[in-house]
Amino acid sequence: MTAQVSFPIVNDRLARAYQPMWQPDKVLLGSCAALLLFGLVMIGSAGVDVSQQMFGIPYHFVLRHSVYLVLGLVFAGIISVIPVSVWQNSSPLLLLFAFLLLSIVLVPGIGQEIKGSRRWIDLGPIGFQPSELGKVAMILYVGAYLVRRRDEVISSWSGFLKPVFVLSLMLTLLLLEPDFGSVVVVMGTILGMLFLGGVKPGQFFLAMIAACGAVSIMAFSQSYRVIRLLAFMDPWAPENVYGSGYQLTQSLIAFGRGEWFGVGLGNSMQKLFYLPEAHNDFIVAIIAEELGLVGVLALLFVYAIMIKRIFKIGRLAELKNNLFGGFVCYGIGILFSLQAFINIGVNTGLLPTKGLTLPFISAGGTSLIVCIGLIAIVNRVYGETLAMADAKVAK
Structure with missing residues (x-):
């Protein structure tokens, strides 16, 4: 008699969870395909x-x-x-990984400097931009935070300030590259998510005022940014x-x-x-x-x-x-x-x-x-x- 080989039975629930979602949103995917x-x-x-x-x-x-x-x-x-719950559970680890890459890109010899900015990690035939991963990691982290601490976000300042502190750490790393455009995009995205997540209007508008003030300070803190602003005001001037x-x-x-x-x-x-x-x-x-x-x-x-x-x-x-x-x-x-x-x-x-x-x-x-x-x-x-x-x- 030949021995029969038995294989472990895969958990049916796990198998179903890791199935593709064959209910595509035709409008979403159609518009994305048109843009591509x-x-x-x-x-x-x-x-x-x-x-x-x-x-x-x-x-x-x-x-x-x-x-x-x-x-x-x-x-x-x-x-x-990949189930969406996997992204929710792994969002803190993904955020830490993004922070690590945003720190590594600042190291000379690892981060590739182009036009005065150190935003890319050279991977041979391709270049990887950690700030793009950072945007995704912040969205997933804040999304999970709004679910986990929803009552605290709605009722207290601490629930609002905790993700803002994490956001400020990422913005600092982005400014060190420097990547002013990503700073504005990430800041606007996360503040918008917090507002839709139930943050009190007063807290939100105070945060917006503080963000606008911070952006203004950053815009005038470097001479090349001031020159760009002046050129933007009158690009047709002979010197511009x-x-x-x-x-x-x-x-x-x-x-x-x-x-x-x-x-x-x-x-x-x-x-x-x-x-x-x-x-x-x-x-x-x-x-x-x-x-x-x-x-x-x-x-x-x-x-x-x-x-x-x-x-x-x-x-x-x-x-x-x-x-x-x-x-x-x-x-x-x-x-x-x-x-x-x-x-x-x-x-x-x-x-x-x-x-x-x-x-x-x-x-x-x-x-x-x-x-x-x-x-x-x-x-x-x-x-x-x-x-x-x-x-x-x-x-």
């Missing part, structure tokens, strides 16, 4: 000439972006099988046109050339070495030049659909008592809103020049992977919330 495809096309258009000059091939940036896009989709697939205001003036020229319907896809003049970072931070200017105001408004419309859907999923999760999922969705929605607003504001001259990518559109490795991963988390929240509702109905 549009971004791929515009990076190919905006970066073709710079790529040819720098690397000898016209499509270096679009190929590189495609690799990160595939990595992001793989990462999203992994997230789709070819100095600190150069990027902004070239961006505004691109908007002016685009008019209503643009000069046609691929026909931009500003991408021909006039506008620096045309495929990255200033890609909206190229969109405006090639596709006109109509193209920019269409882009904003798709963003509005996606962000509105994220907030609706968050509200649904909150109503179904999936509080952690709801708060995380709120934080992700605020994060995307702020990043899009700041990037487009910089491109149009509404805000001072600040390096911050446009989610799903700008060329970028870590940012793109993280953005896709965040959408996967939102979709997982949606699937779990529907499953919870169905289970209650079945009972």
